[in-house]
Amino acid sequence: MRMGKENWQAMLTITEIECILESVLFTAGDPVPLEKLADICAQDKKTMQGILENYAGHLLNSARGLMLREMEGTWQLCTKPAYADYIIQLGTVRKTPGLTQAAYETLSIIAYRQPATRAVIEQIRGVSSDSVLLKLQEKNLIREAGRDDTPGKPFLFVTTTEFLRAFGFNSIRDLPKIEMDELHETEFPMENLPVD
Amino acid sequence: MRMGKENWQAMLTITEIECILESVLFTAGDPVPLEKLADICAQDKKTMQGILENYAGHLLNSARGLMLREMEGTWQLCTKPAYADYIIQLGTVRKTPGLTQAAYETLSIIAYRQPATRAVIEQIRGVSSDSVLLKLQEKNLIREAGRDDTPGKPFLFVTTTEFLRAFGFNSIRDLPKIEMDELHETEFPMENLPVD
Amino acid sequence: MNSSLTEACTLKLDRFEGPFDLLFHLIEKNQIDLYDIPIVMVTDQYLDYLQGMQELDLDVASEFLVMAATLLHIKSRMLLPVHIEPDEEPTEDPRELLIRKLVAYRRHKEFAAVLAERGERWSQVFCKLPEPLPEVKREMVFDVSPVLLHERYEAVMLQLRARMNQSRGRMTRILDNEKVSLKTKIREILHGLSHLAAGVRLRFSQLFDGRVKTRLEVATGFLAMLEVVKLGRATVEQPAMFSEIYLAPVQGGNQEKGHADGEGELAGHADDNGN
Numbered sequence: 001m002r003m004g005k006e007n008w009q010a011m012l013t014i015t016e017i018e019c020i021l022e023s024v025l026f027t028a029g030d031p032v033p034l035e036k037l038a039d040i041c042a043q044d045k046k047t048m049q050g051i052l053e054n055y056a057g058h059l060l061n062s063a064r065g066l067m068l069r070e071m072e073g074t075w076q077l078c079t080k081p082a083y084a085d086y087i088i089q090l091g092t093v094r095k096t097p098g099l100t101q102a103a104y105e106t107l108s109i110i111a112y113r114q115p116a117t118r119a120v121i122e123q124i125r126g127v128s129s130d131s132v133l134l135k136l137q138e139k140n141l142i143r144e145a146g147r148d149d150t151p152g153k154p155f156l157f158v159t160t161t162e163f164l165r166a167f168g169f170n171s172i173r174d175l176p177k178i179e180m181d182e183l184h185e186t187e188f189p190m191e192n193l194p195v196d
Numbered sequence: 197m198r199m200g201k202e203n204w205q206a207m208l209t210i211t212e213i214e215c216i217l218e219s220v221l222f223t224a225g226d227p228v229p230l231e232k233l234a235d236i237c238a239q240d241k242k243t244m245q246g247i248l249e250n251y252a253g254h255l256l257n258s259a260r261g262l263m264l265r266e267m268e269g270t271w272q273l274c275t276k277p278a279y280a281d282y283i284i285q286l287g288t289v290r291k292t293p294g295l296t297q298a299a300y301e302t303l304s305i306i307a308y309r310q311p312a313t314r315a316v317i318e319q320i321r322g323v324s325s326d327s328v329l330l331k332l333q334e335k336n337l338i339r340e341a342g343r344d345d346t347p348g349k350p351f352l353f354v355t356t357t358e359f360l361r362a363f364g365f366n367s368i369r370d371l372p373k374i375e376m377d378e379l380h381e382t383e384f385p386m387e388n389l390p391v392d
Numbered sequence: 393m394n395s396s397l398t399e400a401c402t403l404k405l406d407r408f409e410g411p412f413d414l415l416f417h418l419i420e421k422n423q424i425d426l427y428d429i430p431i432v433m434v435t436d437q438y439l440d441y442l443q444g445m446q447e448l449d450l451d452v453a454s455e456f457l458v459m460a461a462t463l464l465h466i467k468s469r470m471l472l473p474v475h476i477e478p479d480e481e482p483t484e485d486p487r488e489l490l491i492r493k494l495v496a497y498r499r500h501k502e503f504a505a506v507l508a509e510r511g512e513r514w515s516q517v518f519c520k521l522p523e524p525l526p527e528v529k530r531e532m533v534f535d536v537s538p539v540l541l542h543e544r545y546e547a548v549m550l551q552l553r554a555r556m557n558q559s560r561g562r563m564t565r566i567l568d569n570e571k572v573s574l575k576t577k578i579r580e581i582l583h584g585l586s587h588l589a590a591g592v593r594l595r596f597s598q599l600f601d602g603r604v605k606t607r608l609e610v611a612t613g614f615l616a617m618l619e620v621v622k623l624g625r626a627t628v629e630q631p632a633m634f635s636e637i638y639l640a641p642v643q644g645g646n647q648e649k650g651h652a653d654g655e656g657e658l659a660g661h662a663d664d665n666g667n
Contacts, residue, residue, distance in 0.1 A: 026520065027522070027523045027525070028522055028523075029519060029520040029521050029522035029523065030519075030522050067517075069517075076519060077519070077520070078517045078518060078519045078520075079517055079518040079519075080517070081513055081514070081516035081517055082516075084515075084516030084517070084518070087518050099508070099511065101409055101504060101508075102409045104504035104505070104507045104508050104511075105409065105500055105501060105504040107504070107507055108500040108501075108503040108504045108507055109500050111503070111507075112500070112503070124493075124496055124497060124500060125409065125410055125412065125497070125500075126410040126411045126412040126413075126455055126459065126493070126497065127409060127410030127411070127412075127413075127453075127455050128455070165514075166511055166514060166515070167507055167510045167511055167514055168510055168513065168514040168517070175503075176503070176506060
């Protein structure tokens with residue numbers, strides 16, 4: 001039974017698989033995990049990844065209104081930014097993140113240093129960050145991920161999938177390599193400089 | 197402003213309009229009225245209708261997973277019926293056992309008491325067994341073998357060769373011995389038992 | 393640290409998110425090399441700025457004051473003559489820590505700008521709402537188990553036995569409710585029959601008190617009557633449908649014996665039901 005199905009689907013051409021992907025991803029709306037797509041198209045994960053990457057490139061470079069994006073091993077169809085002005089006329093306008101500079105700064109620190117405690121964030125920013133952390137949590141761009149094993153057991157903050165979606169990253173590993181490495185390597189004697 | 201926009205959009209090619217339509221109809225999900233599309237693409241209604249019809253035909257005849265359908269002056273992107281089998285796999289797949297408990301019960305009664313009428317099976321199980329008998333016949337695990345010589349001439353059910361093969365028996369005599377001989381051999385006063 | 397106070401002051405300190413932000417502004421404004429900060433100048437400008445805030449009667453957040461203190465401390469160390477022992481390692485530049493912190497802050501400030509730009513760009517991307525999908529039932533590989541087959545048969549037969557016991561119990565319960573009145577009714581009939589004048593028949597309706605007659609009692613009486621007939625103690629006659637039923641005692645030498653038998657059967661009957 002299972003054997004028969006695989007034999008049958010082994011005959012699918014790349015074009016047919018792309019048609020399947022289009023219809024499946026269209027219906028899903030939400031991002032679909034690679035495993036699920038591989039299962040539906042009866043391909044192994046590696047082959048599926050290749051087909052998806054190829055299809056994404058194909059969509060991007062064709063006269064198409066849609067594109068394919070990858071986020072942490074999930075794939076989602078979405079519109080190309082070029083058509084935003086037309087789409088907005090539909091009336092269902094979704095406002096931009098609308099974050100303050102403080103929020104972007106905080107988000108940047110969490111993104112690069114996650115998991116990060118509030119204390120670390122405040123040391124780097126040099127300013128109290130309570131309210132901005134709350135805002136970012138409200139916007140579902142960061143979340144608490146357990147507590148640090150240091151005195152006071154402070155919360156640890158990490159970025160969310162919504163963060164990746166909102167800023168167009170595939171994964172945290174894809175953050176631009178701004179020479180942060182230097183910072184990570186240097187042990188930072190924060191406690192020497194009182195902030196509060 | 198409006199003038200400027202129209203001038204600018206008058207330069208849109210058919211291909212560009214199709215990209216706009218794709219992105220707009222994708223985001224909408226729901227059917228969009230012709231007027232709205234014409235407005236967004238800055239075309240008069242008649243031209244828009246022509247472009248939409250042309251685009252629909254183009255989608256239908258291309259290697260695409262989506263198609264465009266018109267419903268009472270509204271247009272909607274949707275998946276081609278050919279991909280329904282793949283799309284359906286997006287749903288939460290609930291794996292059902294090959295044989296339900298009801299099927300095992302019924303099959304066991306037929307196996308141990310064959311040939312057995314539906315009435316006997318229902319008296320023992322205490323529930324109506326029409327659909328499960330049909331399922332077992334579909335799976336070719338039981339078959340009808342003549343009719344009983346009692347009023348109503350009910351069908352008699354026996355297990356099949358496929359049943360022996362599937363369960364790995366050489367013959368019906370290989371069925372595991374029932375240690376409730378008392379139960380097994382007793383003639384039950386079936387007629388006293390209500391079937392729910 | 394008072395966060396609401398801090399927030400209020402941050403707002404009042406124009407667009408500066410914190411002391412680093414203000415320092416940065418000064419560094420950029422003066423086109424200073426971050427790695428060689430003219431600490432005297434920067435400190436003076438920083439303090440001037442805070443001064444300006446105070447002149448405008450604005451509260452200055454504690455973080456800004458702490459930074460001012462830090463700058464003054466660094467400045468004083470820079471101004472002091474450095475006394476180096478011959479075999480001592482050169483003293484760390486007092487600015488070192490501040491510089492490192494500023495560098496770290498700058499990187500994040502830069503990335504914050506990248507994020508803002510990306511956020512703007514990606515907010516132009518739209519997705520589609522998911523469509524409702526039916527739940528799919530996919531059959532597992534057809535696996536069968538002879539053991540399961542056997543188990544199910546035993547289970548279903550045990551259930552059957554339980555069900556039989558249950559219905560047996562139900563019937564017993566009905567008889568339990570009934571037995572006293574049935575026995576009583578038989579006795580009543582036998583009593584009535586034995587006290588009849590010669591040639592007189594017992595009427596079925598006589599067996600019931602008109603005030604308390606229930607359908608159940610009538611049914612029980614009817615059963616009792618049949619029982620009496622079965623015992624051979626009476627014959628019944630109903631002249632017409634739905635008319636009165638008449639019971640005539642069976643006369644003869646077997647009356648005593650029959651009576652005894654009847655009592656015996658009744659006793660047995662009661663015992664059966666009692667168990």
